[in-house]
Amino acid sequence: xxxxxSLLVENKFGVLSRISSLFSGRGYNIESLSVGETIDPQISxxxxxxxxxxxxxxxxxxxxxxxxxxxxxxxxxELDHVEREMVLIKVAxxxxxxxxxxxxxxxxxxxxVDSGQKTYTIEVTGDEKxxxxxxxxxxxxxxxxxxxxxxxxxxxEGVKKG
Amino acid sequence: xxxxxxxxxxxxxxxxxxxxxxxYPGGVVLSIFDLLYDNKDIQLxxxxxxxxxxxxxxxxARSTGKVGVVLxxxxxGATNTVTGIATAFMDSxxxxxxSGQVSTPLIGNDAFQEADIVGISRPCTKYNxxxxxxxxxxxxxxxxxxxxxxxxxxxxxxxxxxxxxxxKAEFTWPEIKIRSYNPTYEGNKWMITQAAHLIAKSxxxxxxxxxxxxxxxxxxxxxxxxxxxxxxxxxxxMGLGSFPGAHELSLGMPGMHGTYYANKAIQExxxxxxxxxxxxxxxxxxxxxxAPHAKIIHIDIDPxxxxxNVRVDIPIVGDVKRVLTVLNKVLKEDIKEQWGEVRxxxxxxxxxxxxxxxxxxxxxxxxxxxxxVVEKIxxxxxGDAIITTEVGQNQMWTAQFYKFDRPRTLLTxxxxxxxxxxxxxxxxxxxxxxxxxxxxxxxxGSILMNIQELATAVLHKLPVKVAILNNHYLGMVRQWQExxxxxxxxxxxxxxxxxxxxxKVAEAYGAVGxxxxxxxxxxxxxxxxFKIKKTxxxxxxxxxxxxxxxxxxxxxxxxxxxxxxxxxxxxKKLKAVK
Numbered sequence: 001x002x003x004x005x006s007l008l009v010e011n012k013f014g015v016l017s018r019i020s021s022l023f024s025g026r027g028y029n030i031e032s033l034s035v036g037e038t039i040d041p042q043i044s045x046x047x048x049x050x051x052x053x054x055x056x057x058x059x060x061x062x063x064x065x066x067x068x069x070x071x072x073x074x075x076x077x078e079l080d081h082v083e084r085e086m087v088l089i090k091v092a093x094x095x096x097x098x099x100x101x102x103x104x105x106x107x108x109x110x111x112x113v114d115s116g117q118k119t120y121t122i123e124v125t126g127d128e129k130x131x132x133x134x135x136x137x138x139x140x141x142x143x144x145x146x147x148x149x150x151x152x153x154x155x156x157e158g159v160k161k162g
Numbered sequence: 163x164x165x166x167x168x169x170x171x172x173x174x175x176x177x178x179x180x181x182x183x184x185x186y187p188g189g190v191v192l193s194i195f196d197l198l199y200d201n202k203d204i205q206l207x208x209x210x211x212x213x214x215x216x217x218x219x220x221x222x223a224r225s226t227g228k229v230g231v232v233l234x235x236x237x238x239g240a241t242n243t244v245t246g247i248a249t250a251f252m253d254s255x256x257x258x259x260x261s262g263q264v265s266t267p268l269i270g271n272d273a274f275q276e277a278d279i280v281g282i283s284r285p286c287t288k289y290n291x292x293x294x295x296x297x298x299x300x301x302x303x304x305x306x307x308x309x310x311x312x313x314x315x316x317x318x319x320x321x322x323x324x325x326x327x328x329x330k331a332e333f334t335w336p337e338i339k340i341r342s343y344n345p346t347y348e349g350n351k352w353m354i355t356q357a358a359h360l361i362a363k364s365x366x367x368x369x370x371x372x373x374x375x376x377x378x379x380x381x382x383x384x385x386x387x388x389x390x391x392x393x394x395x396x397x398x399x400m401g402l403g404s405f406p407g408a409h410e411l412s413l414g415m416p417g418m419h420g421t422y423y424a425n426k427a428i429q430e431x432x433x434x435x436x437x438x439x440x441x442x443x444x445x446x447x448x449x450x451x452x453a454p455h456a457k458i459i460h461i462d463i464d465p466x467x468x469x470x471n472v473r474v475d476i477p478i479v480g481d482v483k484r485v486l487t488v489l490n491k492v493l494k495e496d497i498k499e500q501w502g503e504v505r506x507x508x509x510x511x512x513x514x515x516x517x518x519x520x521x522x523x524x525x526x527x528x529x530x531x532x533x534x535v536v537e538k539i540x541x542x543x544x545g546d547a548i549i550t551t552e553v554g555q556n557q558m559w560t561a562q563f564y565k566f567d568r569p570r571t572l573l574t575x576x577x578x579x580x581x582x583x584x585x586x587x588x589x590x591x592x593x594x595x596x597x598x599x600x601x602x603x604x605x606x607g608s609i610l611m612n613i614q615e616l617a618t619a620v621l622h623k624l625p626v627k628v629a630i631l632n633n634h635y636l637g638m639v640r641q642w643q644e645x646x647x648x649x650x651x652x653x654x655x656x657x658x659x660x661x662x663x664x665x666k667v668a669e670a671y672g673a674v675g676x677x678x679x680x681x682x683x684x685x686x687x688x689x690x691x692f693k694i695k696k697t698x699x700x701x702x703x704x705x706x707x708x709x710x711x712x713x714x715x716x717x718x719x720x721x722x723x724x725x726x727x728x729x730x731x732x733x734k735k736l737k738a739v740k
Contacts (some may be wrong), residue, residue: 009342010342012291014284016281017284021284021285025285059466059469059470062466065465066465066466068288068289068309068340068342069342071341071342121348
């Protein structure tokens with residue numbers, strides 16, 4: 001099963017490498033990883049999407065906790081939480097599809113952030129399902145480039161699942 | 163007053179009470195070596211290879227319970243430490259390695275003797291540092307010693323760029339607090355109570371004691387638990403010595419080359435009490451067939467060890483000594499049980515197994531059996547010695563035939579299985595225990611992997627004894643090739659009967675060399691060697707055909723054991739090789 005794990009870590013050099021080498025060294029899978037500073041510049045927050053059965057996820061969270069630079073590990077999947085990801089999609093539609101591309105962007109509350117002679121670049125933010133949906137719809141129009149930020153997640157106020 | 167980074171380094175080691183550093187000089191650490199030149203408090207033990215330095219510091223640490231300290235130069239000096247660091251890491255041994263590094267402006271420029279040792283050592287250290295500012299140096303050293311010793315111990319590396327050791331700062335010795343590092347020492351009381359009730363309910367309990375018992379100095383508490391509840395104890399390779407090997411409740415070692423009765427007891431048990439061990443594959447054999455009827459109580463300071471390999475019914479995260487102290491108290495105060503009655507049938511069953519298939523070998527008057535040498539060493543030392551081993555058959559025979567009675571008397575590379583560990587480790591142990599008999603039980607393959615340390619031993623007048631069980635082969639490799647590869651001895655024959663002449667090697671270095679070729683010569687050679695206050699090599703020409711039995715083939719359940727008498731047609735019984 002897929003899990004979204006949120007980590008508070010010391011904002012020092014080498015920390016990302018400690019975490020990624022933990023995953024590679026023990027054969028765990030990283031589907032996405034995003035890092036950024038928190039309000040406190042000494043602390044960074046990482047969001048890692050990984051998958052595995054219960055035993056593997058338990059090991060991953062324990063192993064992460066054991067790393068000396070890791071301050072806190074939260075398996076978001078166990079909490080009620082909000083997840084978001086942003087993608088930038090560069091589409092090169094045929095003349096007759098141009099209107100459709102713009103219409104789709106609007107439906108998905110996307111924004112056109114760049115447009116040229118041949119392409120539109122669309123920014124879309126949302127959860128996984130939404131992103132998947134727009135990608136599927138845009139594919140026939142001709143996606144030239146596609147970048148995603150990786151998922152970030154935050155727990156909802158004070159509610160625990162189950 | 164401002165002092166240089168090199169001086170701060172020395173001050174830090176003094177504060178940590180360091181007496182010995184094991185090391186090797188080189189370009190970027192010369193300023194530190196210059197300070198050591200006339201330092202009265204700290205002595206540097208010059209090994210002849212950086213790997214030897216780390217193993218020696220590891221042997222020092224294992225035999226004393228203190229931190230071992232290493233100082234090497236950058237580049238090759240640093241990369242040569244990696245095997246030693248990984249060895250200490252796998253066995254949770256507190257070692258702090260200082261490596262020199264090129265000056266900070268040169269880092270990343272492929273400078274002469276530059277290696278990214280922080281990157282290289284990251285997966286095999288508990289933590290590591292690159293010191294970028296001399297003002298951080300003393301804090302980092304203090305943190306490193308703290309991290310190495312606390313929680314589940316392990317090696318820590320500090321990379322010291324040349325300009326950092328040259329630049330100046332005030333020396334401070336700050337209080338340290340690492341907010342993200344708080345090992346759990348006290349076990350959960352409720353869990354411990356549950357464990358006590360499970361112990362009281364069990365009829366066929368077995369304790370498996372690991373290296374964690376020794377690391378936490380919990381042997382007394384372990385013995386109290388075993389004797390009070392009359393539960394037999396089996397000790398993993400790392401746990402040998404945590405419980406007296408000659409005790410009537412001792413089952414010896416479990417697992418691949420464990421005793422029949424230890425493995426039988428585990429497989430038939432209704433309760434396993436795993437203490438400071440991590441269910442290594444050499445202990446469990448086929449994991450889904452391991453201890454099928456047992457509930458498992460697992461006590462370990464490292465939460466990642468728990469439920470990593472086996473399911474656990476009662477996990478207790480904490481320091482072994484403290485958890486056992488509470489557990490013993492609960493068992494004595496809250497549980498009224500006639501333990502003798504409860505355990506009677508179980509102990510009788512184990513007694514039967516023990517007599518059905520004891521550890522054995524066939525003695526010969528002609529050729530020396532390697533097990534006979536180990537037995538003689540045990541007999542002559544009465545267990546009062548520090549034994550180190552190399553890796554392979556020599557290690558397993560030592561584990562089987564030397565009854566370790568005290569903790570910190572067996573130093574062996576259990577996790578990584580590093581050939582070449584035993585000799586330098588013996589040097590480190592001898593330095594810490596000048597009046598003790600320290601013996602490396604070696605093979606003719608392993609001893610050559612750090613033979614250069616003969617110079618270290620001789621020059622420091624360390625009377626280490628090395629008993630080479632010389633079978634002219636990489637014995638354990640040969641054993642597997644015989645059993646599982648149709649006797650095709652691919653590159654395992656070392657011809658150590660031809661080269662080298664170990665007696666002459668010893669003499670060339672100024673040590674003493676003996677050779678024994680017949681069983682009757684074993685005892686006189688050992689007695690003579692133990693009498694001499696010098697480094698001694700003993701070359702025992704042993705039966706090359708001898709194999710380590712019992713043996714659980716890889717991939718089999720631990721009660722699917724091979725014994726000596728099956729050796730005529732072993733391949734019929736054996737298929738699984740993984």
